[in-house]
Amino acid sequence: MKPLIAILGPTATGKSALGIAIAERFNGEIINCDSTAVYRGFDTGTDKVPLDQRRGIRHHLIDIADPTDEYTAAQFGRDAAAAVDDIHARGRLPILVGGTGFYYRALTRGLFPGPGKDAKLRGRLEAIAANKGVETLHRMVARVDPESGARIQPRDLKRLVRALEVYFQTGKPLTAHFEDTVSPLAADVQVGAIALRMPAPWLAERLAKRVDEQFDAGLIDEIRRLLAAGVPPDARPFGGLVYRQAMEYLNGVRSEAATRELIAQENRKYARRQLIWFRKEPNLVWFDGPGTNAEVQDSVIRELTARDLLKDGRHVADT
Numbered sequence: 001m002k003p004l005i006a007i008l009g010p011t012a013t014g015k016s017a018l019g020i021a022i023a024e025r026f027n028g029e030i031i032n033c034d035s036t037a038v039y040r041g042f043d044t045g046t047d048k049v050p051l052d053q054r055r056g057i058r059h060h061l062i063d064i065a066d067p068t069d070e071y072t073a074a075q076f077g078r079d080a081a082a083a084v085d086d087i088h089a090r091g092r093l094p095i096l097v098g099g100t101g102f103y104y105r106a107l108t109r110g111l112f113p114g115p116g117k118d119a120k121l122r123g124r125l126e127a128i129a130a131n132k133g134v135e136t137l138h139r140m141v142a143r144v145d146p147e148s149g150a151r152i153q154p155r156d157l158k159r160l161v162r163a164l165e166v167y168f169q170t171g172k173p174l175t176a177h178f179e180d181t182v183s184p185l186a187a188d189v190q191v192g193a194i195a196l197r198m199p200a201p202w203l204a205e206r207l208a209k210r211v212d213e214q215f216d217a218g219l220i221d222e223i224r225r226l227l228a229a230g231v232p233p234d235a236r237p238f239g240g241l242v243y244r245q246a247m248e249y250l251n252g253v254r255s256e257a258a259t260r261e262l263i264a265q266e267n268r269k270y271a272r273r274q275l276i277w278f279r280k281e282p283n284l285v286w287f288d289g290p291g292t293n294a295e296v297q298d299s300v301i302r303e304l305t306a307r308d309l310l311k312d313g314r315h316v317a318d319t
Contacts, residue, residue, distance in 0.1 A: 001190040002088050003309040006096040007291070007300075008033070008104060008278055009196035010271035012206045016049050018196070018291030018300060019097035023057045025301070026310055029087050030054075031080055032061040033098025033107075036240045038076070039067050041226050044219045045242035047210070060087075067226065067235040070158075077106035081184035088189075093310075101277035102151050108191055110181035114162075115169040125161045140164060145173030147280070150273045155239055192309040194285045194300055195278050200268075206290070207267045211242075211260050219246055241266055 005022065007015045019030050032038065037046045040063045048062060060083040065071040080096065080103075087094040096104070105111075129137050137160040142149030148163045166174045185191075198206070223246055227233065238247055242263055249259040278284060285303055289296040304310045 002186070002188050004084055004094050004096060004185070004189050004191045005304060005309065006033075006104065006108075006191055006193035007098075007196070008096075008101070008193060008281075008284065009099060010198075010203065010274040010278075011099050011267060012203060012210055012271070013196040013198055014291030014293070014296075015097050015099065015196060016047075016291070018297055019095050020049070020055055020057050021291075021297045022301065022304075022310075023093070023095055024055060026093050027091075028093035028095045029058040029060065031083050031087075031094055031096045032059060033080070033096050033100055033103050035073075035076075035100040035103055036237050036243075037062050037098070038065045038071050039063070039069075039237040040065065041067060041222075041229075041231070042237045042243065044214050044217050044222050045240070045246065047214075067231045067237050070236070073102050073106040074111045076103045077111060077184045080107045081186070084189060085186060099274050101274060101281070104193075104281070105178065107185065108183055108193075109178060110183045112177040112181050114166055114174075114177070118165055118169060121165055121168060122161055125164055126157070129157055129160075134160065137161065137164060145175055147175040147277070148173065150276050153240065153244075155244060157239075158236070190309065191283075192304050192307055193281070193283060194287060194303065195281075196287055196289070196291050196296070197275065198288065198290060203271055204264070204268055207271070208264045211263045211267070214242065215256070215260060220250065223247065223250065241270055
């Protein structure tokens with residue numbers, strides 16, 4: 001069997017630091033599992049690890065899509081599976097790192113192809129969003145498909161419409177179809193998945209600090225550059241967490257201080273949704289504490305070694 005290590009969990013828990021630490025020690029490479037980090041130019045608000053902090057570790061599936069591209073979870077599953085095969089072929093260890101649960105599920109369990117597009121139904125749903133607000137669709141999704149409601153951002157119109165489209169066309173929520181899916185991973189790949197979590201007060205403190213660091217690092221200037229370069233305001237990554245609230249600040253909706261507080265608040269809500277999602281993933285081993293902590297790193301390595309996924313400074317495929 002060929003190992004695939006997955007480091008998952010809520011935002012701001014130090015997953016990237018843990019991934020790089022394991023990659024350094026066990027001849028590994030990182031595969032991004034964050035749905036916004038795939039987009040070029042969206043760097044500060046997604047906390048992409050800067051090149052000079054990657055310690056020479058190769059990272060995959062970062063900056064692979066233009067902001068106007070329709071990059072889907074199904075495409076991620078295919079791309080990530082191909083990256084896993086490529087890394088294994090070169091005798092190295094693939095390490096999946098990120099907090100987008102739907103992407104992880106697309107890779108490890110696959111996605112069902114789903115019914116075709118229904119233009120009339122989509123038109124009606126989009127009209128509801130235009131007249132009553134996108135949040136109305138989010139409430140509808142949460143009623144008929146609570147799992148999708150937990151993972152889809154409240155203003156992600158396209159994903160909300162698709163979730164409702166599947167429900168109304170099949171009579172079953174989107175997540176109920178996952179039982180009939182097949183993972184794009186090769187049959188000889190063994191996934192060793194761990195997740196990080198922290199007490200809510202600790203995580204809230206880390207999130208507030210990260211928001212301040214994002215603003216200080218030039219988040220607003222980055223958005224202005226993207227807009228000046230022709231990226232449309234309705235591009236999908238602008239609708240994601242951090243960027244959506246920062247765009248509202250640029251449009252005069254609220255002050256910078258209020259925007260920082262709102263982003264921190266929305267991040268806390270998002271972290272709770274991530275916890276709910278990952279708690280339902282099978283065979284996931286949880287660790288308490290940030291991935292930057294040496295004791296946490298050692299504990300994770302001991303767990304993966306005990307499961308025969310890591311061995312003697314190498315991964316088991318080397319032996």
